[in-house]
Amino acid sequence: MEKRFVYADNAATTRLLPSVLEKMMPYLTEEYGNPSSLYAFGQTAREAVSESRLHVAQRLGCLPNEVFFTSGGSEADNWAVRMAARQQAAKGKTHLISTAFEHHAVLHTLRTLEREGFTVTLLPVHENGVVRVEELRDALQEDTALVTVMFANNEIGTLQPIADIGALCREKGVLFHTDAVQAVGHVPVDFSSMNIDLLSLSAHKFHGPKGTGALLCRKGLRLANLMEGGAQENGRRAGTENTAGIVGLAAALEHACSGMERNSPLLTARRDRLIQGLLASSPRCRLNGDADRRLPGNINLSFEGVEGESLLLMLDMWGICASSGSACTSGSLDPSHVLLAIGLPHEVAHGSLRLTLSEETSDADIDYLLETVPAVVRRLREMSPLWERIVREDDKADMPIS
Numbered sequence: 001m002e003k004r005f006v007y008a009d010n011a012a013t014t015r016l017l018p019s020v021l022e023k024m025m026p027y028l029t030e031e032y033g034n035p036s037s038l039y040a041f042g043q044t045a046r047e048a049v050s051e052s053r054l055h056v057a058q059r060l061g062c063l064p065n066e067v068f069f070t071s072g073g074s075e076a077d078n079w080a081v082r083m084a085a086r087q088q089a090a091k092g093k094t095h096l097i098s099t100a101f102e103h104h105a106v107l108h109t110l111r112t113l114e115r116e117g118f119t120v121t122l123l124p125v126h127e128n129g130v131v132r133v134e135e136l137r138d139a140l141q142e143d144t145a146l147v148t149v150m151f152a153n154n155e156i157g158t159l160q161p162i163a164d165i166g167a168l169c170r171e172k173g174v175l176f177h178t179d180a181v182q183a184v185g186h187v188p189v190d191f192s193s194m195n196i197d198l199l200s201l202s203a204h205k206f207h208g209p210k211g212t213g214a215l216l217c218r219k220g221l222r223l224a225n226l227m228e229g230g231a232q233e234n235g236r237r238a239g240t241e242n243t244a245g246i247v248g249l250a251a252a253l254e255h256a257c258s259g260m261e262r263n264s265p266l267l268t269a270r271r272d273r274l275i276q277g278l279l280a281s282s283p284r285c286r287l288n289g290d291a292d293r294r295l296p297g298n299i300n301l302s303f304e305g306v307e308g309e310s311l312l313l314m315l316d317m318w319g320i321c322a323s324s325g326s327a328c329t330s331g332s333l334d335p336s337h338v339l340l341a342i343g344l345p346h347e348v349a350h351g352s353l354r355l356t357l358s359e360e361t362s363d364a365d366i367d368y369l370l371e372t373v374p375a376v377v378r379r380l381r382e383m384s385p386l387w388e389r390i391v392r393e394d395d396k397a398d399m400p401i402s
């Protein structure tokens, strides 16, 4: 088997498209004027920012003045959740609803709010990794301030019933935020028709630059600022505009949205070929998250009797970049909160592998993954006392009862 470089970690970040960089280049070089300055030299930058805002609004179904550029998805999540909660607290509403498998940018913000006196209900996401709207309805209280449910999960790729949640929240007069960082540029997102009040996105998850994102905030909803200082972003988010980043975000979004109809079925077909192939070639392997209600590029599998960390290291030796549901490298022995939330036992969650594809993943890349991953899993199992025990117990179960 010829070694090959395969980047299969597109949920972590994506490659900046050369065509996007090209659009950014003038603002990193000659056109360095400050968009807020009054002289003509700053005007080009100012126009680039406002044109980008218009394009983002058109692609995501909102108004240009509902788009606020930020430093990324984490800032947008922090801003939305923290300030929406505080705004509602002033009206005596201090109950927050979210899910057990949100990104840490949301979960940790909720934890901070809990220390400030808010109460938090985390909805279960069940074995398929999907929230049930009826359970959200039951969880709503008189004093519910905010519902925050992610559009698509970053580990298992499951898509949530966002339009239904939006409709319910609008009906009940409760604010609704969605972390759509994994969804924007990958699946259709419509801010207005889905009744979303607040939406977070990040450019580097759809082949744009890192360090640029946006919060979409419904007109009339005046959240307090997270960043204080200058009057940029209509006085709502201080800091000199990241002109190149904003231009890059809009260009990457244009590229992703205009190609979605063509790319999405191709990507889904590659994803399913990889899932079917891997499930067929490894015993004791399961797919995590709903098979159909998932992002076109997401694969998340658990291999029993395998340690996720070892799997990643071995795959790295074969040139494959992937991710795992086990978090030992980050200093914690706990497996991913997402995999635990869908009910995986610890030892199964530890043997998880996330492969996330993009439109740049080729059929040859898929072939290589189909060859390499099962071989690496077999090799690791040969050395695993855990696997030995699983096999032994299987044999025992197969023995005829005398």
Ligand SMILES: *Cc1c(COP(=O)(O)O)cnc(C)c1O
Binding pocket: 011, 071, 072, 073, 074, 075, 077, 103, 105, 150, 152, 153, 154, 179, 181, 182, 202, 203, 205, 211, 212, 213
């Ligand atoms: C990546 C990610 C974030 C954080 O976005 P950054 O731009 O890296 O700060 C937030 N939520 C989800 C679901 C993500 O995948």
